[in-house]
Every structure is written in structure tokens, then in C-alpha cells.
Amino acid sequence: xxxxxxxxxxxxxxxxxxxxxxxxxxxxxxxxxxxxxxxxxxxxxxxxxxxxxxxxxxxxxxxxxxxxxxxxxxxxxxxxxxxxxxxxxxxxxxxxxxxxxxxxxxxxxxxxxxxxxxxxxxxxxxxxxxxxxxxxxxxxxxxxxxxxxxxxxxxxxxxxxxxxxxxxxxxxxxxxxxxxxxxxxxxxxxxxxxxxxxxxxxxxxxxxxxxxxxxxxxxxxxxxxxxxxxxxxxxxxxxxxxxxxxxxxxxxxxxxxxxxxxxxxxxxxxxxxxxxxxxxxxxxxxxxxxxxxxxxxxxxxxxxxxxxxxxxxxxxxxxxxxxxxxxxxxxxxxxxxxxxxxxxxxxxxxxxxxxxxxxxxxxxxxx
Amino acid sequence: xxxxxxxxxxxxxxxxxxxxxxxxxxxxxxxxxxxxxxxxxxxxxxxxxxxxxxxxxxxxxxxxxxxxxxxxxxxxxxxxxxxxxxxxxxxxxxxxxxxxxxxxxxxxxxxxxxxxxxxxxxxxxxxxxxxxxxxxxxxxxxxxxxxxxxxxxxxxxxxxxxxxxxxxxxxxxxxxxxxxxxxxxxxxxxxxxxxxxxxxxxxxxxxxxxxxxxxxxxxxxxxxxxxxxxxxxxxxxxxxxxxxxxxxxxxxxxxxxxxxxxxxxxxxxxxxxxxxxxxxxxxxxxxxxxxxxxxxxxxxxxxxxxxxxxxxxxx
Ligand SMILES: Nc1ncnc2c1ncn2[C@@H]1O[C@H](COP(=O)(O)OP(=O)(O)O)[C@@H](O)[C@H]1O
Ligand SMILES: [Mg+2]
Numbered sequence: 048x049x050x051x052x053x054x055x056x057x058x059x060x061x062x063x064x065x066x067x068x069x070x071x072x073x074x075x076x077x078x079x080x081x082x083x084x085x086x087x088x089x090x091x092x093x094x095x096x097x098x099x100x101x102x103x104x105x106x107x108x109x110x111x112x113x114x115x116x117x118x119x120x121x122x123x124x125x126x127x128x129x130x131x132x133x134x135x136x137x138x139x140x141x142x143x144x145x146x147x148x149x150x151x152x153x154x155x156x157x158x159x160x161x162x163x164x165x166x167x168x169x170x171x172x173x174x175x176x177x178x179x180x181x182x183x184x185x186x187x188x189x190x191x192x193x194x195x196x197x198x199x200x201x202x203x204x205x206x207x208x209x210x211x212x213x214x215x216x217x218x219x220x221x222x223x224x225x226x227x228x229x230x231x232x233x234x235x236x237x238x239x240x241x242x243x244x245x246x247x248x249x250x251x252x253x254x255x256x257x258x259x260x261x262x263x264x265x266x267x268x269x270x271x272x273x274x275x276x277x278x279x280x281x282x283x284x285x286x287x288x289x290x291x292x293x294x295x296x297x298x299x300x301x302x303x304x305x306x307x308x309x310x311x312x313x314x315x316x317x318x319x320x321x322x323x324x325x326x327x328x329x330x331x332x333x334x335x336x337x338x339x340x341x342x343x344x345x346x347x348x349x350x351x352x353x354x355x356x357x358x359x360x361x362x363x364x365x366x367x368x369x370x371x372x373x374x375x376x377x378x379x380x381x382x383x384x385x386x387x388x389x390x391x392x393x394x395x396x397x398x399x400x401x402x403x404x405x406x407x408x409x410x411x412x413x414x
Numbered sequence: 415x416x417x418x419x420x421x422x423x424x425x426x427x428x429x430x431x432x433x434x435x436x437x438x439x440x441x442x443x444x445x446x447x448x449x450x451x452x453x454x455x456x457x458x459x460x461x462x463x464x465x466x467x468x469x470x471x472x473x474x475x476x477x478x479x480x481x482x483x484x485x486x487x488x489x490x491x492x493x494x495x496x497x498x499x500x501x502x503x504x505x506x507x508x509x510x511x512x513x514x515x516x517x518x519x520x521x522x523x524x525x526x527x528x529x530x531x532x533x534x535x536x537x538x539x540x541x542x543x544x545x546x547x548x549x550x551x552x553x554x555x556x557x558x559x560x561x562x563x564x565x566x567x568x569x570x571x572x573x574x575x576x577x578x579x580x581x582x583x584x585x586x587x588x589x590x591x592x593x594x595x596x597x598x599x600x601x602x603x604x605x606x607x608x609x610x611x612x613x614x615x616x617x618x619x620x621x622x623x624x625x626x627x628x629x630x631x632x633x634x635x636x637x638x639x640x641x642x643x644x645x646x647x648x649x650x651x652x653x654x655x656x657x658x659x660x661x662x663x664x665x666x667x668x669x670x671x672x673x674x675x676x677x678x679x680x681x682x683x684x685x686x687x688x689x690x691x692x693x694x695x696x697x698x699x700x701x702x703x704x705x706x707x708x709x710x711x712x713x714x715x716x717x718x719x720x721x722x723x724x725x726x727x728x729x
Contacts, residue, residue, distance in 0.1 A: 253503035253564075256467055257520045258492045412485070413469045 070332050081339055094180040094353035099123035099146040102135050105154035113166065113189050113204070114148060122184050123148070135169050139210055141386040142376045145171045145352065146181055158189065164206040165189055172209030173220050173379040176350050182207055211296075211379045219294070222287040223378040224347040226280055227309060227370040231341050232334070233279065234310055237272050238317025239330035247326055255411040265406065269314040276310035277303065296381030304384050305377060308394045309370040315402040316366070322408040341367040369393050417481040420445045420572055420603040421466060425475035428461050435461040437626035438475065443605065443619075448598050450617030451607035452715065458626040459607035460500055463574050466605070467497050480572055493521060496565035500576040500607075502557050506550025510541055510560055513549055514567060521568040535563040539593070555586035562593065566602075573597065575606040579613065591616055611711045622718055630718040634711055641709040641717050643667060643679040644687045650676075650695070650702035659698045660691065668716050677710075679717055 066072060099117075103110050118125055123146050129135060135147030147169035151157070157165045170181040185203045212219045245251040254264065280303065287293040295302075316337065324330035342348060344358055345367035351359060362368045369390040376382035384391075421443040428436040436458040443449045451459045464470040466479050468488025477484050482491045504513045511532065518528035536542050539559040544552060549560060558578060565573060575594075579587045591613070598604055606617070614620050615634050622630040622637075630637055650656040657676060660669045665684040670677050680687045688704050695702045709717075 248506070249499060249501040249503040250505060251503075252469065252499050252501075253497065254520070255469060256492060256495070256497040257517070258489070258522065259520050411469075411488070412471065413464060414471060 070329055077336070081336070094176050094350045095121045096124045097122060097145045097177060097180060097350075097352050098126050098143065099148055100127040100129050100135055100138050100144045101125055101148040101150070102129050102131055103148075103150045104130070104152045105150050107155055109158065109190055110150045110154050110166075113150065113187070116189075117148065117184055117187055120184065120187065122180055132167075132169070136210070139169060139171050140376065140380045140382045142171075142372050142380070142382065142390075145174070145177050145350075165204050166206075168205045168207045170207055170209050171380070172212040173375055174350055175212075175217055175220060176353070178207075178209050178212075180353075218287075218291045219379065220375075221347075222283065222291055222293045223374045224345075224371045225287075226283045226306065226374060227345070227367045228342055228347055229279055229283060230276055230306070230310060230370075231313055231367050232338055234272060234276050234313035235317040235320065235337060236331060236334045237275070238269055238314050239320035239324060239334055240327050241268050241272075242318065242321035243324045243327050243330045252413065255413075261406055261409055261411060265318055265402075265409070269311075269318065272314055273307070273310055276313075277306065280306045293378070295378050297377035298383065301377045301384040302374065305370065305373040305387070305391070308391045308398075309366055309373075312366040312394045312398040312401070315398050315405060318405040319401045319408070322405055341365050344368065346371050363393065364397070366394055366397050417478070419443055419478075420447075421449075421477070421479050421605065423466070423475065423477035426462065426465060426472050426477050427474035428458075428465060428470060429473045434626050436465065436472075439621075439623075439626075439628045440475075441477075441621065441628070441631075443603070445603050446598060446601050447618040448594060448604045448606060448616070450614045450620035451605065451623055452609065452611075452614040452620050452711075453607075453623035454609055456625070457623040459623055460576050461626075462623070463497075463576050463605065463607060467495060467574055468492070493568065494570055495572045495574065496568070496570035497574045498561045498565040498576060498578055500580070502549075502561060504549050504557075504561060504564055507548060509546050509548055510536070510552075511545045513560065514564060517564045517567050523568060531567055531569075535567060539563045554581035555583060558582050558586065558590065559593075562590070566597065570602070572603045573605070575604065577607050577609070579608070579610070587613070611715070615711055622715060624719040629721070630714065637714045638709045638711065641714050642721075643682055643709075643713075643717055644684070645707050645709045645713050646678045646680060646687060646691055647705050647707045648676040648678060648691070648695075648702050649674065649705075650700055652700055655698065656695060656700050656702055659694055659700060663691065663694055665690070668720055670712065670716055672710075672712065677707075677713055677716075679713060679720075 101114050103114065114125065117123055126144065127138070129138070132147075132149050135149060138144045139147055149167040149169060151166065154165060157163045168181055168184060170178050172178045185205045185207055187204045189204050245254065284295065284302070288295055320330055320333045324333055340361060344354065344362040345365055346362065347367065351362060351368065354362065373387045373390045376387040377384065419442050421441055423439060423441045425438040425440060426436060427434065427438050439462060451462065453459050461470065465472050466477055466484060468485040468491060471485050479491055480494050484491065505516070508516065514532045514535065515528065518532060523531060536545060539562060541556065541559060541563065544556055549557060552560065558581065562578065565575070579590055582590065594604055594606070606613075608614055617634065619633050620631070620637070621628050648656055648660070653671065653674070653676060657669055657671070660666050660676065660678050665681045665687070667679045667681060678691065680691070684690065688706055692702070692704045695704070
């Protein structure tokens with residue numbers, strides 16, 4: 048006979064245990080909240096405040112007004128003024144801007160003419176969402192042209208030139224960042240679990256009675272995973288370039304250098320988790336809590352520029368944000384490690400801080 | 415060995431929240447002895463050993479192990495001690511040889527010496543046939559020998575063994591104790607915890623722990639001869655009835671069943687204990703053989719843990 052009361056007994060017991068397991072309970076409440084706020088904040092396909100530089104070669108009152116109008120639309124924020132198209136392209140490549148506004152010397156004549164576009168937008172096409180927003184600027188009205196516009200069949204103000212992903216294939220944009228997403232998940236989880244497993248199985252009690260030093264234990268634990276991480280990078284690069292024809296424009300050595308910096312930061316964070324987690328399951332839960340904001344706020348899914356300030360502050364702390372910037376720069380825009388290397392500094396700080404914290408938290412003690 | 419004792423502790427205490435797991439334990443353990451911790455589960459044996467190894471900080475009191483303060487100088491101590499944890503703590507997914515080699519490396523034994531030691535120990539502890547077997551697939555006795563091999567690989571002066579025979583059959587236990595005597599003869603000091611009386615009996619000296627406190631200490635023989643009660647052995651058909659009858663006698667402090675017999679602890683100042691007990695049993699119509707016997711370790715254990723229970727001095 049199936050007994051309802053026995054079934055209820057199990058259900059009540061389960062619920063009681065669930066309420067006592069704070070971390071699991073936290074996940075039940077926390078994950079939906081976290082997902083909703085992060086998604087709510089981050090999903091913003093109508094991206095605004097794209098960092099832009101202007102090369103105003105005309106230098107007329109009208110050209111300055113055009114730039115001011117573009118900025119007033121909030122699609123772009125002008126962060127710099129340069130002289131040549133070449134300089135705009137260089138800044139696109141190193142990732143410091145997403146949009147370059149090029150106003151040619153014959154701007155006024157083009158306005159009068161009306162059959163030609165008046166100016167150019169040079170856009171970082173490696174992110175389709177950015178490109179889409181920039182396309183919204185094409186028809187920005189310019190003083191003295193409205194009437195003629197009608198006559199000439201609606202010639203646009205701006206011609207948009209997408210760089211780095213002219214076919215606008217989404218896999219091209221996703222795969223470089225995917226390296227970072229995969230590494231975040233595996234590297235953090237592997238190291239966290241590797242130490243917690245020893246604690247759980249009792250190996251650690253023996254190990255800490257031996258002359259092994261904390262630093263030896265920690266480095267011994269993470270070094271093998273550096274190798275594993277680099278193998279994963281190779282795998283994604285191979286599959287990405289063969290199957291998805293993602294162009295690898297930068298140097299391989301630069302890709303591996305960037306990956307190495309990122310792997311170290313992820314591993315040391317895994318070590319830090321291992322000093323908190325009491326079980327492998329807890330380690331996995333904590334990793335998930337780190338993984339979610341990483342994937343949502345790093346710019347991997349949604350452009351950084353479109354996120355509100357607080358989300359951007361969080362993003363700046365996350366290693367994945369900096370890695371995504373570096374790796375897209377190197378793979379898609381052919382940037383060198385020198386050009387995007389500034390992003391490695393936050394990674395190094397993150398690595399040093401989490402490692403130091405992990406080392407001080409991990410004592411060769413049971414209490 | 416400049417210091418007179420291998421282990422010295424004064425009022426060693428450890429609290430976990432409101433629970434006092436180890437309660438003002440003062441120890442003097444000489445060199446090259448097998449010293450036992452006897453006590454039931456939860457009496458603080460493991461916690462004391464962990465403090466002596468420097469794995470737990472005492473809440474109060476202090477301890478000196480091989481002349482080194484713990485936990486302050488624990489790092490220096492580590493290469494001089496071996497610790498066999500209560501729960502098997504080698505790697506289940508490594509083979510016997512891999513485990514031993516790993517431990518050898520961790521203790522920085524030079525390569526040649528390491529191979530030599532591993533070979534020696536595989537032979538000494540009869541693990542030759544299991545060399546390439548995963549530790550996780552071995553029997554309790556085999557694991558225990560492997561754990562002992564690992565704990566002694568670096569030839570420590572002092573060996574801590576926490577309930578080493580709890581998952582082991584009687585024959586393996588006897589063999590294991592032979593190995594301990596061999597180590598002790600070679601000069602190793604051994605501190606072993608157990609809840610088996612027959613094992614405690616084999617120790618040179620032992621400490622009886624009860625709910626964290628040290629309630630008796632000394633060589634087993636001395637503990638038995640100094641017991642403060644008279645021990646009567648009662649053999650009867652109706653053990654249960656006999657027991658009920660005994661419990662009603664004021665002078666009977668406790669009754670414990672040992673196989674087919676009862677052991678009763680009687681206040682020492684009761685005159686003619688045998689006759690008194692016999693009279694009571696006769697009165698109840700219980701046929702029994704009553705005999706005054708030498709105290710066993712079990713009796714000592716009951717005696718000292720009982721005294722603490724009844725003493726009002728416990729804070
Ligand atoms: N890490 C700990 N946290 C809380 N309580 C503990 C801890 N370790 C041991 N105890 C408690 O301390 C007491 C003594 O435990 P232990 O030293 O393991 O006893 P034994 O080894 O004699 O069985 C027990 O009541 C146990 O529950
Ligand atoms: Mg124990």
C-alpha cells in the first residue's frame with residue numbers, strides 16, 4: 048500500500064533539511080533574485096553611451112553641431128578628438144572606443160550635394176548589439192539638409208562601416224569570450240573542489256600534519272590546472288576557427304599570455320572559495336554564485352557600455368570582464384598584447400588579492 | 415632527547431562552543447613507551463591528539479611535545495612525528511606504492527632512501543601483493559597496515575595512533591600490536607587511543623578519559639591493584655534477576671555484565687562482601703556462585719568513570 052503519511056513524512060523531513068542548509072536555501076532565493084536583477088540591468092539591447100572618438104576634419108560650425116546632436120541622442124559619448132581616420136581605427140583596435148566619427152574635409156560640399164553621405168561612422172562590429180545601436184545614428188538629421196533629403200530619396204547622414212565582423216555573424220563575437228566563460232566555470236570549480244575534496248575525505252588532516260607548507264600545497268594544487276586551462280583554450284580556438292571559421296587576427300602567443308593571466312586569477316579565486324566551502328557541493332554552489340554575474344556583467348552577453356553604473360563597477364572587479372576585452376581585441380581586432388595589456392593589471396591585482404586572502408585564511412589547522 | 419618526557423601537558427583544554435571536549439588534561443608521557451588513551455566515543459581522545467599534533471589550538475593550558483611548544487612550534491615538530499588518523503586519510507584513488515611514495519616526497523626523503531624505505535615497509539607490513547592495488551579497494555586490515563607504513567615512513571620519534579584498530583579483525587589486531595612493540599623496542603614513543611580493554615591492557619601506561627577529563631592514569635597493573643572497590647564475580651542461571659537483586663544493595667556501586675557473568679563493584683569498607691551478597695541472592699531464591707576476584711581493566715574503567723559521575727565537585 049502506498050502510504051500518504053510516509054510520503055508526507057519524507058517531504059516534511061526534506062523541507063526541514065532544506066531550510067537548515069543555509070547555502071541551498073540562499074540559492075533558492077538568491078539565484079532568481081540575482082538573475083532577475085542582473086538580467087534586468089544588463090539586458091539592454093538598445094545600447095547607449097558608446098565610447099566614441101571624433102576626427103572632425105571639416106571643423107565647421109555645422110560639423111560641430113552634428114557631433115553635438117549625435118551625443119545628445121545618448122547613443123555615443125565622445126571621449127576623445129583625433130585628427131585622422133587612421134587614429135580612429137587604432138583606437139577601435141585597442142578597444143578604447145567602439146565608435147569613430149569621421150567628418151571629412153569636404154563635409155560642407157557633401158551637405159550641399161545631398162546625393163552623397165555626409166560623414167562616416169567607424170564601428171566595432173565584433174559586437175552586433177553595438178553595431179545595431181550605431182546603425183540608429185545613420186539618419187541623424189543635419190541642419191540644412193532636410194529639404195534636399197526628400198528630393199534625393201532619403202540619403203543617410205552617416206555611412207556606417209563595420210570593422211572586424213563585416214558579415215555580422217554572432218559566433219564570431221561569442222567564441223573568443225566563450226574561452227573566458229569556459230575557463231571561469233572550470234578553473235574556479237576545479238581548484239575549489241580539489242582542496243575541499245581532500246578536506247571532505249580526510250586527506251587534509253594527514254597532509255597538514257606533514258611538513259608541507261601552505262604555499263607549497265596551494266601552488267601544487269593550482270599548477271596542474273594551469274596546463275588544463277591552456278588545453279581548454281587550445282580546444283576552443285581549434286573548434287572556433289575550424290568549425291565556426293572565427294578569424295584569429297592576433298598573435299597566438301598573445302592569446303595564450305592573456306589566457307594565462309586570466310587562468311591564474313580564476314584559480315586563485317577557486318582557492319579562496321575552498322577556504323570557505325565545507326563540502327564539494329558547497330564549493331560548486333559558491334562557484335555558481337560567481338559564475339552568474341561573470342557571464343552576465345562581463346560584456347560577454349551584453350555590452351558593458353549599455354549597463355548602468357553599479358553594474359559596471361561590479362563588472363570591473365570580475366576577471367572575465369577584462370579577459371573578454373583582451374581576447375576580443377586580440378582575436379577579432381588583431382590587437383597586440385601591448386595594446387590591450389592594460390586590462391591585465393586588474394587581473395594581476397585580483398590574482399594577488401585573492402591569493403593573499405586564501406593563504407591567510409588557510410591555516411594548517413583544523414580550527 | 416634532552417627533555418625528560420616525550421609529551422608534557424598542563425591543564426590542556428579545548429572547548430567547542432559550550433562543549434568542553436578536553437577538560438584540563440595534565441600528562442607526562444615518557445620516551446620509548448606505548449602510552450594508551452582509553453575512553454568511550456566522545457571522551458576527547460581525538461581532540462587531545464590533534465592538539466598534541468598542533469592541528470588544534472588549545473582553549474586553555476599548554477603542551478610541549480618533544481621539547482617543542484604546540485601549536486607555536488608545530489612546524490618544526492611535524493617532521494619528528496607520525497600521525498595515523500582515526501579515519502583512513504591516504505588517497506583511495508592512488509595505489510599502495512603511489513601513496514607511500516607521495517608521503518616520502520612530502521617528508522623530503524631523498525629519492526634513494528625513499529625507494530628503500532617504501533620497499534622495506536611494503537615487506538614489513540605484508541603489503542607486497544597489494545603494491546599496485548588502489549588503497550580504496552583494500553580491506554580494513556590492509557588499509558590499517560598501509561596507514562601505519564605511511565605514518566612511520568620518515569622514522570618519527572613519536573607516533574600518534576588514533577583508534578588504529580577500530581575497523582580490523584582480531585587476528586590483524588594482534589599482528590598490529592606486534593608491530594607496535596617492534597617500533598617501541600626500536601625507541602619510538604607511541605601514543606595510541608582505543609576503546610578496547612584488551613588493547614589498553616597491552617600499553618605500558620595509560621590514561622583513562624571520561625567526557626574530556628583524565629580520570630585515572632598509570633600502568634594497567636597498578637590501576638587494577640589500586641581500585642578503590644571490592645570486585646565480586648557472580649555466576650548465575652538467572653542473571654537478570656540476580657542483577658535486579660544486586661542493584662538494591664546500597665553498598666553495591668555498580669553491576670556490569672561481562673559475558674555470562676556479572677561483575678559488581680562493592681564499597682571497600684563493607685565487611686564480608688561475599689557473604690552479604692550471597693545472603694541477598696539466597697533470600698530471592700537465586701542460585702549463584704559469588705567470588706571475590708582481581709579487578710580487570712573494565713572494572714577500573716567503571717570505577718573511575720562512576721566516581722566522577724557521582725562526585726558533586728564537577729563544575
Ligand atoms: N570540530 C569539532 N567541533 C565541534 N565539536 C567537536 C569537534 N571535534 C570534536 N567535537 C566534540 O568533542 C567531543 C570529543 O570528541 P573526540 O575528541 O572526537 O572524542 P573521541 O575521539 O574520544 O571519540 C565530542 O563530543 C565531539 O562531538
Ligand atoms: Mg576519536
